[in-house]
Amino acid sequence: MSRLDALFGRGSAAGSEEEHHWLSVSDLMAGLMMVFLLISIALMQHALKERDRVTQVAETYQATQVAIFEALRKEFEDDLPRWEAEIDPKTLALTFKSPEVLFATGSYQLRPRFEQILADFYPRYLEVLAPFKSVIDEIRIEGHTSSRWNRLVSEDDAYFLNMQLSQDRTRSVLNYLYQLPETQADKAWVKKTTAAVGYSSAHPELDENQQENAERSRRVSFRVLTNAESQIRTILDEVTP
Incomplete structure (x- = not known):
């Protein structure tokens, strides 16, 4: 036991x-x-x-877009019809749409009438944007052409010839603006933020049948890009391992 x-x-x-x-x-x-x-x-x-930070940036971006658009609209609404221009509230692009006023066919030399318009427009444009300098990353001068050149070149050759032409045209615009007396006080900021870009026929204007409208495709735009995208990218970089 x-x-x-x-x-x-x-x-x-x-x-x-x-x-x-x-x-x-x-x-x-x-x-x-x-x-x-x-x-x-x-x-x-x-x-x-x-997420809240990104939301706040997005809301601030939207408010800034609206404020810049309203400031541009208020300043230029009486001029847009006679300039044959328009402002896109989504992209903040102010576009000059009358090709016969801008340049001669195949040329990058500014027509006298376009020089007059730019001399009136640009100093006021800088003044309108002055309160928003802290949120502006870039002022982009965008040149667009139609897909046409002449019958002696291929479609691909026409694209690259128009690319060169559109780039030359935006550089001519920037060079003219850079020499204006009213630009001199803001020359450092203009040099820092302004880019001249030629897109050739990459972004054509289309008609109701979704076909290229060659006349409307020949245009020059001034587009404002804010720093909202870079702020969001910074936030994402901080949280991404």
Whole structure:
């Protein structure tokens, strides 16, 4: 009997040790789960904060877009019809749409009438944008052509010839603006923010049948790009490992 008791006693001790072992493992797992839960909550809170930051930038961007558009519209609404120009509220592009006023066919020399328009437009344009300098990344002068050249060249050759022409035209515009007396006070900012870009026929204007409207495709735009995109990219870079 005593041997059985001794054996039973030893069995009870072993069972207690095993039970204690499993309790320790359970406590450890519970602790780890709590740690993971706290980490998950912290990450979720961080993600929500970053989402709120992106939302705030987007809302500020929208408000800035509206403010710039309204300022441009208020300043130029009486001039746009006689300049044959328009302002796009979505892209903040002010576009001169009358090709016979802008340049002669195949030429990058500004016509006298376009020089007069630019001399009237650009100093006022800089004045309108002055309150928004802190949020403007770039002023882009965009040149567009039709896809046409002449019958002696291929479609691909016409594209690259028009690319050169559109680039030469925007550089001519920028060079003329850069020499204006009214530009001199803002020359450093103009040099820092203004780019002259030629797109050839990459962005044609289309008619109601979705065919290229060659006449309307020949145009020059002044487009404002704000820093909202770079701000959002900075936020995403901060949260991306």
